[in-house]
Protein backbone atom coordinates (compact mmCIF):
# COMPACT_ATOMS: atom_id res chain seq x y z
CA UNK A 1 0.00 0.00 0.00
CA UNK A 2 1.22 3.44 -0.93
CA UNK A 3 1.23 6.42 1.41
CA UNK A 4 -0.95 9.29 0.17
CA UNK A 5 1.12 11.80 -1.78
CA UNK A 6 -0.05 14.68 0.43
CA UNK A 7 1.29 12.96 3.56
CA UNK A 8 4.46 11.72 1.91
CA UNK A 9 5.37 15.18 0.69
CA UNK A 10 4.80 16.66 4.13
CA UNK A 11 7.17 14.14 5.71
CA UNK A 12 9.78 14.72 3.01
CA UNK A 13 9.55 18.45 3.48
CA UNK A 14 10.01 18.15 7.26
CA UNK A 15 12.97 15.87 6.65
CA UNK A 16 14.70 18.26 4.30
CA UNK A 17 14.10 21.27 6.57
CA UNK A 18 15.58 19.28 9.44
CA UNK A 19 18.60 18.45 7.28
CA UNK A 20 19.09 22.18 6.71
CA UNK A 21 18.90 22.85 10.44
CA UNK A 22 21.50 20.11 11.01
CA UNK A 23 23.80 21.90 8.59
CA UNK A 24 23.26 25.25 10.29
CA UNK A 25 26.17 24.63 12.68
CA UNK A 26 26.52 25.88 16.25
CA UNK A 27 24.10 24.83 18.95
CA UNK A 28 21.24 24.99 16.42
CA UNK A 29 22.91 22.29 14.34
CA UNK A 30 23.61 20.19 17.42
CA UNK A 31 20.02 20.52 18.66
CA UNK A 32 18.73 19.60 15.19
CA UNK A 33 20.83 16.43 15.27
CA UNK A 34 19.16 15.48 18.55
CA UNK A 35 15.77 16.03 16.91
CA UNK A 36 16.81 13.82 14.02
CA UNK A 37 17.86 11.02 16.36
CA UNK A 38 14.43 11.01 17.99
CA UNK A 39 12.52 11.55 14.76
CA UNK A 40 14.06 9.08 12.34
CA UNK A 41 12.92 5.76 13.88
CA UNK A 42 9.51 7.33 14.53
CA UNK A 43 9.03 8.35 10.89
CA UNK A 44 9.97 4.85 9.77
CA UNK A 45 7.26 3.32 11.96
CA UNK A 46 4.70 5.83 10.73
CA UNK A 47 5.47 5.15 7.11
CA UNK A 48 5.39 1.42 7.71
CA UNK A 49 1.99 1.10 9.37
CA UNK A 50 0.41 4.35 10.66
CA UNK A 51 0.02 6.27 7.40
CA UNK A 52 -0.70 3.67 4.67
CA UNK A 53 -4.21 2.78 6.02
CA UNK A 54 -5.27 6.40 5.43
CA UNK A 55 -5.01 5.72 1.70
CA UNK A 56 -8.33 3.86 2.00
CA UNK A 57 -10.33 6.73 3.52
CA UNK A 58 -11.72 8.09 0.27
CA UNK A 59 -12.66 4.67 -1.06
CA UNK A 60 -14.35 3.64 2.20
CA UNK A 61 -16.18 6.97 2.57
CA UNK A 62 -17.52 6.44 -0.94
CA UNK A 63 -19.02 3.18 0.29
CA UNK A 64 -16.75 0.94 -1.72
CA UNK A 65 -15.09 -2.18 -0.42
CA UNK A 66 -11.42 -2.88 -0.65
CA UNK A 67 -9.47 -6.07 -1.29
CA UNK A 68 -6.65 -5.02 1.08
CA UNK A 69 -8.64 -5.38 4.32
CA UNK A 70 -6.45 -8.05 5.92
CA UNK A 71 -3.16 -6.22 5.43
CA UNK A 72 -4.66 -2.93 6.61
CA UNK A 73 -6.20 -4.48 9.74
CA UNK A 74 -2.75 -5.85 10.59
CA UNK A 75 -1.25 -2.36 10.27
CA UNK A 76 -3.89 -0.58 12.31
CA UNK A 77 -3.66 -3.31 14.97
CA UNK A 78 0.04 -2.55 15.28
CA UNK A 79 -0.68 1.17 15.54
CA UNK A 80 -3.39 0.65 18.16
CA UNK A 81 -1.16 -1.59 20.26
CA UNK A 82 1.75 0.86 20.02
CA UNK A 83 -0.22 4.09 20.30
CA UNK A 84 1.08 4.97 23.76
CA UNK A 85 4.63 4.46 22.55
CA UNK A 86 4.01 6.68 19.52
CA UNK A 87 2.71 9.39 21.86
CA UNK A 88 5.74 9.17 24.13
CA UNK A 89 8.00 9.37 21.07
CA UNK A 90 6.16 12.59 20.19
CA UNK A 91 6.89 13.89 23.69
CA UNK A 92 10.60 13.22 23.19
CA UNK A 93 10.52 14.83 19.74
CA UNK A 94 8.71 17.90 21.11
CA UNK A 95 11.21 18.35 23.91
CA UNK A 96 14.09 18.08 21.40
CA UNK A 97 12.24 20.66 19.27
CA UNK A 98 11.94 23.02 22.24
CA UNK A 99 15.72 22.82 22.63
CA UNK A 100 16.12 23.49 18.91
CA UNK A 101 13.83 26.53 19.08
CA UNK A 102 15.79 27.87 22.06
CA UNK A 103 19.12 27.38 20.27
CA UNK A 104 17.79 28.99 17.10
CA UNK A 105 16.50 31.93 19.15
CA UNK A 106 19.89 32.37 20.85
CA UNK A 107 21.70 32.21 17.50
CA UNK A 108 19.12 34.34 15.67
CA UNK A 109 18.32 31.63 13.14
CA UNK A 110 14.64 32.45 13.01
CA UNK A 111 13.63 30.04 10.24
CA UNK A 112 14.39 27.08 12.49
CA UNK A 113 12.10 28.42 15.22
CA UNK A 114 9.33 28.28 12.63
CA UNK A 115 10.41 24.79 11.62
CA UNK A 116 10.23 23.61 15.24
CA UNK A 117 6.69 25.00 15.52
CA UNK A 118 5.69 23.34 12.26
CA UNK A 119 6.95 19.93 13.33
CA UNK A 120 5.22 20.23 16.71
CA UNK A 121 1.97 20.99 14.93
CA UNK A 122 2.53 17.98 12.67
CA UNK A 123 2.81 15.71 15.72
CA UNK A 124 -0.31 17.23 17.27
CA UNK A 125 -2.26 16.76 14.03
CA UNK A 126 -1.23 13.11 13.94
CA UNK A 127 -2.37 12.54 17.51
CA UNK A 128 -5.70 14.30 16.97
CA UNK A 129 -6.54 13.22 13.42
CA UNK A 130 -4.25 10.84 11.54
CA UNK A 131 -3.70 8.13 14.17
CA UNK A 132 -7.37 7.97 15.23
CA UNK A 133 -8.48 8.00 11.57
CA UNK A 134 -6.11 5.14 10.74
CA UNK A 135 -7.38 3.15 13.73
CA UNK A 136 -10.99 3.80 12.69
CA UNK A 137 -10.23 2.52 9.19
CA UNK A 138 -9.13 -0.75 10.79
CA UNK A 139 -12.13 -0.91 13.13
CA UNK A 140 -14.49 -0.24 10.25
CA UNK A 141 -12.90 -2.94 8.11
CA UNK A 142 -13.16 -5.39 10.99
CA UNK A 143 -16.87 -4.59 11.44
CA UNK A 144 -17.51 -4.92 7.72
CA UNK A 145 -15.68 -8.19 7.38
CA UNK A 146 -17.04 -9.64 10.64
CA UNK A 147 -13.53 -10.24 12.06
Ligand SMILES: [Fe+2]
Pocket residue numbers: 011043046122126
Ligand atom coordinates in the same frame (compact mmCIF):
# COMPACT_ATOMS: atom_id res chain seq x y z
FE1 LIG B 1 4.79 12.17 11.03
Ligand SMILES: [Fe+2]
Pocket residue numbers: 042046090122123126
Ligand atom coordinates in the same frame (compact mmCIF):
# COMPACT_ATOMS: atom_id res chain seq x y z
FE1 LIG C 1 4.58 11.37 14.40
